[in-house]
Amino acid sequence: MTQPSGPEHERYDTDLRAVISERGQLIGLAYRLLGSLAEAEDAVQETYARWYTMSRPQRDAIESPGAWLTTVATRVCLDLLGSARARRERYVGKWIPEPLPERTAWVGAPAGTAADPADRVTMDESVGMAFLVALESMTPAQRVALILHDVFRYSFAEIAEITGRTAPACRQLASSARRRVRALRPAEAPAARQAVLVRDFRQAWEARDIDALVGLLDPDATFTADGGGLARAALHPIEGGPRIARYLATLAGRTPANLIILERTVNGRPGLMAQWEGATVAVFAFDVVDDRIRSVWAVRNPDKLRSWRGGGGQEAV
Incomplete structure (x- = not known):
């Protein structure tokens, strides 16, 4: 031409x-x-x-x-x-x-x-x-x-x-x-407060501290996972702060010792990323309302984690 x-x-x-x-x-x-x-x-x-x-x-x-x-x-x-x-x-x-x-x-x-x-x-x-x-x-x-x-x-x-x-x-x-x-979706909490709650959530989860998790979660909170049939994940949402806390504590007890949870920005909000042997295996997004975590979304479908293969950007906080 x-x-x-x-x-x-x-x-x-x-x-x-x-x-x-x-x-x-x-x-x-x-x-x-x-x-x-x-x-x-x-x-x-x-x-x-x-x-x-x-x-x-x-x-x-x-x-x-x-x-x-x-x-x-x-x-x-x-x-x-x-x-x-x-x-x-x-x-x-x-x-x-x-x-x-x-x-x-x-x-x-x-x-x-x-x-x-x-x-x-x-x-x-x-x-x-x-x-x-x-x-x-x-x-x-x-x-x-x-x-x-x-x-x-x-x-x-x-x-x-x-x-x-x-x-x-x-x-x-x-x-x-x-x-x-x-x-x-009512008005969400300021980003700085969200970051504090997400960090407290990570620490309580790693410690398997059910009481601390319950205190961070809204009583009517919902945990939703997405494995897409390609990764193990809960098929139905888990509802209620106490149920979610017990589920997460049990999950923490089953995870490999070398799984690490890092604080990352997910869709412009404070979130978490799980890595195992250098690969991103899950990304967690949160909705924080009235100083409590109202929703947790856990994405495990590897097809949806392509953008996270390099570690998801910034270093751990």
Whole structure:
């Protein structure tokens, strides 16, 4: 293929950089909608494939490539969400969104080092595990309307054009989704307090101190594990602080002596990571409300721990 030259070549390079620069936002959008980094990567790959299958004149005719890419990525995600329910019904045990590390250790990586897609997801409250779990209770249309409007600041007119619905309908979808989020997740504790509670939780767990664990857990707390049929995990949520404490104490007694628990940032919040013989075997996310741990999510499915193979970023606290 003949490459353009002169001013046309410069415009070609500028347009190419502009299109590629959208990848970070597209990954962030797709991850929030799908709860899976692997599926988000696939959705964005499909979006770019559709862009590059168009002829050059067709691409040049698009006034805003970024808006076009967002529209296509959203529609690809909607298609995936439409089939996700059936896939989740076949899933072994409970399905939990894929946890993301905060890889501060990658800053200043050698030139040419490929950035992990997880690094392109901005860590804000919209990627907190509690928020992502709340999204799972919504319809695909509610999820899209809420994420596009509340997170990415698209107008309802723009969302209507993307989804093929009316602006008032999109407004109603976002409003109902917002109410659901508020009902499912009250205001969480400040990050500093969360860090203290998670550290106390780790210490009590390692000591198999059931009383200490009960004191840290909300009486109505829930522990949910995700092994995906590929790793041993509780198939059903464990409910109630005392039951969770006894379960964790029993679990600690069965773990190998060389299993280590490290404090890590999980989806922008204080969390834990378990390593055995240098490999990450579990990641734990927490929801802290009213100075108690209300939810614990334990991800053991190895397919969801790809981003943690390097140790999950920062050194142990």
